[in-house]
Amino acid sequence: MRTAIFPGSFDPFTIGHYDIVQRALPLFDEIVIGVGINAQKRPLFSPEERIEAIKKAFRDEPKVRVMTYETLTVDFAHEVGATFMLRGVRSTVDFEYEKAFAEANKQLSGIETVLLLTKPEYEHISSSLVRDLYSYGKDITPYLPK
Ligand code: ADP
Numbered sequence: 001m002r003t004a005i006f007p008g009s010f011d012p013f014t015i016g017h018y019d020i021v022q023r024a025l026p027l028f029d030e031i032v033i034g035v036g037i038n039a040q041k042r043p044l045f046s047p048e049e050r051i052e053a054i055k056k057a058f059r060d061e062p063k064v065r066v067m068t069y070e071t072l073t074v075d076f077a078h079e080v081g082a083t084f085m086l087r088g089v090r091s092t093v094d095f096e097y098e099k100a101f102a103e104a105n106k107q108l109s110g111i112e113t114v115l116l117l118t119k120p121e122y123e124h125i126s127s128s129l130v131r132d133l134y135s136y137g138k139d140i141t142p143y144l145p146k
Contacts, residue, residue, distance in 0.1 A: 031065075
């Protein structure tokens with residue numbers, strides 16, 4: 001069984017995140033989307049709201065599971081039996097950040113990180129942009145999965 005985790009804050013889960021998971025599905029038997037709960041951060045959307053929205057987006061996809069976790073990401077991967085970690089890359093800034101984490105995580109636990117490049121049309125989309133628009137009362141539905 002080839003299992004990957006797709007970890008993130010997903011506050012909220014955007015169309016960019018959705019696209020990464022969709023494109024990774026042919027690579028894995030199962031993708032476990034892990035909503036990281038960080039006691040230090042004050043999220044806009046509660047863990048329950050984030051989980052609900054992600055489950056809805058993948059309701060017709062049996063290969064996708066959605067969970068929250070509060071541990072170190074590599075420990076979460078170990079718990080669900082994942083040997084791969086999926087991440088998305090929008091820019092060279094993302095790349096440098098992901099590269100450092102991928103190397104550290106590989107050393108810590110042997111987990112292999114798989115990076116997929118974002119589609120150019122989603123390059124500018126981030127959860128923080130969506131949160132900003134939402135807090136000013138703007139329509140955020142164009143940035144969310146259907
Ligand atoms: P984190 O807080 O761990 O960075 P995020 O929820 O911001 O979590 O993102 C999770 C993953 O999705 C990261 O690998 C991030 O680079 C990727 N990602 C975020 N937005 C996009 C996008 N628009 N296109 C592709 N990948 C993205």
